[in-house]
Amino acid sequence: MDSVIYRKSTGEHLFDGFNIALLLLLSAVTLYPLLYVLFASVSNPVAMARGGPLFWSLKGMNFAAYQAVFSNAMIAYGYRNTLLYMTLGTTLNVLMTAFGGYALSRKGLPGQKILMLAIVFTMQFTGGMIPSFLLVYNIGIYDTIWAVILPNAIATMNLIIMRTSFASVPVELEESARLDGAGDFTILFRIFMPISRALVAVIIMFYAVGHWNDFMTGLIYLRNRLLYPLQLVLREILIQENLQESMGGITQDREIISANIKYATIVVATLPILCVYPFVQKYFVKGVMIGSIKQ
Amino acid sequence: MLLPVLLYYVIFHYGPMYGAIIAFKDFSPFLGFLKSPWVGLKHFEAFFHSIYFWRLIRNTISINLLDILFHFPAPIILALLLNEVSNRFFKRAVQTITYMPHFISVVVVAGLIINFCQSNGLFNALLGLAGLKKQTFLTNPWFFQPIYVASSIWQHIGWGSIIYLAALTSVDLQLYEQATVDGAGRFKQLRHITLPGIAPTIIIMLILRCGKMMTVGFEKVLLLYNPMVYERADVISTFVYRQGLLNQDYSFASAVGLFNSALNFLLIVMVNQISRKVSDTSLW
Numbered sequence: 001m002d003s004v005i006y007r008k009s010t011g012e013h014l015f016d017g018f019n020i021a022l023l024l025l026l027s028a029v030t031l032y033p034l035l036y037v038l039f040a041s042v043s044n045p046v047a048m049a050r051g052g053p054l055f056w057s058l059k060g061m062n063f064a065a066y067q068a069v070f071s072n073a074m075i076a077y078g079y080r081n082t083l084l085y086m087t088l089g090t091t092l093n094v095l096m097t098a099f100g101g102y103a104l105s106r107k108g109l110p111g112q113k114i115l116m117l118a119i120v121f122t123m124q125f126t127g128g129m130i131p132s133f134l135l136v137y138n139i140g141i142y143d144t145i146w147a148v149i150l151p152n153a154i155a156t157m158n159l160i161i162m163r164t165s166f167a168s169v170p171v172e173l174e175e176s177a178r179l180d181g182a183g184d185f186t187i188l189f190r191i192f193m194p195i196s197r198a199l200v201a202v203i204i205m206f207y208a209v210g211h212w213n214d215f216m217t218g219l220i221y222l223r224n225r226l227l228y229p230l231q232l233v234l235r236e237i238l239i240q241e242n243l244q245e246s247m248g249g250i251t252q253d254r255e256i257i258s259a260n261i262k263y264a265t266i267v268v269a270t271l272p273i274l275c276v277y278p279f280v281q282k283y284f285v286k287g288v289m290i291g292s293i294k295q
Numbered sequence: 296m297l298l299p300v301l302l303y304y305v306i307f308h309y310g311p312m313y314g315a316i317i318a319f320k321d322f323s324p325f326l327g328f329l330k331s332p333w334v335g336l337k338h339f340e341a342f343f344h345s346i347y348f349w350r351l352i353r354n355t356i357s358i359n360l361l362d363i364l365f366h367f368p369a370p371i372i373l374a375l376l377l378n379e380v381s382n383r384f385f386k387r388a389v390q391t392i393t394y395m396p397h398f399i400s401v402v403v404v405a406g407l408i409i410n411f412c413q414s415n416g417l418f419n420a421l422l423g424l425a426g427l428k429k430q431t432f433l434t435n436p437w438f439f440q441p442i443y444v445a446s447s448i449w450q451h452i453g454w455g456s457i458i459y460l461a462a463l464t465s466v467d468l469q470l471y472e473q474a475t476v477d478g479a480g481r482f483k484q485l486r487h488i489t490l491p492g493i494a495p496t497i498i499i500m501l502i503l504r505c506g507k508m509m510t511v512g513f514e515k516v517l518l519l520y521n522p523m524v525y526e527r528a529d530v531i532s533t534f535v536y537r538q539g540l541l542n543q544d545y546s547f548a549s550a551v552g553l554f555n556s557a558l559n560f561l562l563i564v565m566v567n568q569i570s571r572k573v574s575d576t577s578l579w
Contacts, residue, residue: 012481019376020385026373027392030449033407034395036417096300103297119304125560127311128552129532130539134317134328135310153303184296213400216514220540231402238406239518262410266403273398278391285457 041065041263065264075265077226078233085229086211089149093207094200096153101162102188123156129220136221147221148214148229155210158203165196202283212273230269237265318550331546338550347534355530358516359508361444367504369448370455371497375489377456378463379481393453405518408446409433436527443515443528458500459493466492498573506566509559531555 042061069075103109104116126132132151133142141147169192177187193200215231222228241258277284313328318338320331342348373393380386396404411417412432419429432438470488479487513532520528531551539548 009480015481016379016381019379023376023380023385023389026452027389030393030396030453033411033417033449037407096303099296100300103300109297115301122304122308124563125312126308126556127313127315128549128556129535130545130549130552131311131314131317132307133540134545135307135314139306150303151307153307154300159300188296209398213398213402215400215402220536231400234400234402234406235518238402239409259410262406266406270399270403274395277395277398281391281394284394 037263037266041260041267043260065260066268068261069264069268074225074228074233074236075230075268078228078230081227082212082230085145085148085214086208088145089152089211090204090207092149092153093155093158094204097155097158097162097203098188098193098200100154100159101166102184102192104159105163105166119156119159133220142221143223143227145227148217148227151221152210152214152217155207158206161199162196162203165199166192169195198283198286202286205280205283209273234265234269238262315549315553315556317546318553320546322546322549324545334546338547339554341547342551342554347529350526351529351531351534354527355509355512358440358443358512358530361440362447362511363501363504365444366448366451367501369452371459371493373452374456374459374463374493375485377460378489390453390456393456395453396450397454399450401514402518404446404450405515408442408519412442433521434523436524439520439524439528443512443519447515459496462493462496463489499570502566502570502573506563508562509555 042063042065044062104112104119106112109115136142136147136151141150173191173195174187177191182190213231214229215235218227218229218232219235222232317328317331319333319335320328321334321337322328322331326332377386377389380389413419414429414431418432422429430438432442466489470492471484474484474488509531512530513536516528516530517533517536520533532555535548535552535555538544538551542548
């Protein structure tokens with residue numbers, strides 16, 4: 001915005017300095033809790049408690065907490081389950097979203113308007129948590145892996161975005177493929193999906209992160225702790241026990257040790273996403289844009 | 296190809312809508328959906344007359360209002376500040392850092408908050424450093440809503456700014472050049488060019504946010520609250536969860552849930568009407 005002919009006034013210099021200071025402060029406030037957790041997980045718990053909020057005194061660095069975390073059977077199960085739910089769930093999500101987006105973008109589909117209206121309506125009105133729970137129970141998938149995967153098979157927002165994208169694929173491409181004898185599946189997977197691959201990548205990532213971070217589905221539809229996804233295991237470790245502490249009180253000694261392990265648990269559960277994130281950031285940003293245009 | 300998609304919507308979306316009829320029945324698992332006796336509006340009346348009714352409404356509204364008042368403008372301010380930064384590297388670094396917490400799960404965020412709020416946790420250590428006395432953050436009801444909103448700002452301020460940054464890039468650069476020639480400083484440019492330029496985006500986002508009044512917050516409230524702060528923390532959806540799934544009072548909880556859904560739907564329709572008048576954008 002600064003052009004050559006324009007010279008900054010003192011007030012603007014002041015503002016620039018103030019602005020940069022403010023943004024630095026915001027970045028520090030954002031990073032501080034994350035770094036605190038990282039440092040706390042490898043610090044000597046007693047030194048950490050004494051050091052207070054200044055975490056950079058790394059006295060007695062050790063990885064005992066991580067050993068405890070990795071040898072915890074529940075966390076191992078949670079990890080395995082989440083990976084399974086994420087892989088299977090995302091695959092189903094993408095297939096269903098692509099099917100729906102393709103079919104609903106066909107011109108001349110009978111009742112298309114009513115179908116779209118019926119689908120969009122589900123975004124605005126739901127039967128509620130209890131009827132959904134009873135449904136899952138009654139069709140016999142309660143407390144199975146399917147309870148985590150099937151009820152979330154499609155995120156309607158993604159379906160709408162996909163449909164819009166497919167609708168803009170040139171008709172000629174499809175027509176020439178049909179002349180070559182291609183069926184709907186071939187056209188979808190050989191033409192539509194590759195053409196929209198940037199969008200497909202965005203959608204895959206939104207679904208995958210959604211599965212990784214999801215705890216509501218498991219909370220409502222699962223009872224068997226061996227089926228718990230990672231987030232539900234985390235809830236037990238990070239929240240339920242802690243709340244008991246703050247309301248009831250556990251001996252000081254145990255609390256300090258377990259705090260150490262809790263921080264290590266957070267690191268183990270969050271690091272995968274934060275490591276992948278810088279590489280896929282631009283796709284996510286793109287996803288926000290597409291979503292907002294559609295709104 | 297359409298078949299599995301339609302089956303999905305019929306079973307998992309329209310199924311529960313049909314199942315919501317148990318809000319008007321005394322549902323018993325042994326009798327099933329059809330044979331359970333009709334009781335009309337009994338459960339709705341029980342809810343409207345219960346001592347929790349106004350508390351739930353009040354908390355749902357006040358958490359959302361606080362959020363709209365403080366959390367909603369935060370990303371706009373961040374976008375405006377970032378827009379004034381001329382160093383591209385610095386700008387991108389701030390963006391990358393502030394986007395990050397958005398991807399942390401709500402369970403971990405709630406776990407962090409609870410850990411930091413303990414009597415010997417980070418927040419009390421900071422208070423001690425500043426020479427202030429310790430607070431019982433988790434069991435004092437008055438702290439609940441501020442903690443809720445502040446942590447939401449921390450988590451989503453960067454991510455929320457993306458949309459406004461995009462809107463800022465579409466503001467006509469010639470306007471700035473002309474303003475500079477006319478001798479308008481950057482503050483004047485901000486007020487007369489930048490803000491009007493992104494005003495439509497702000498209005499649309501505000502309208503969309505208002506349409507989410509009745510649904511927002513369930514997960515985080517559920518994770519953060521405890522019986523000692525229900526007075527200020529309990530919202531309709533967490534109440535439905537406790538009554539329905541923990542106490543297995545299915546019909547009553549379905550009625551409360553249906554009331555919530557209906558209210559939400561009404562709100563969206565209203566907001567959409569306003570949106571159509573104020574701007575040309577509407578959901579349908």
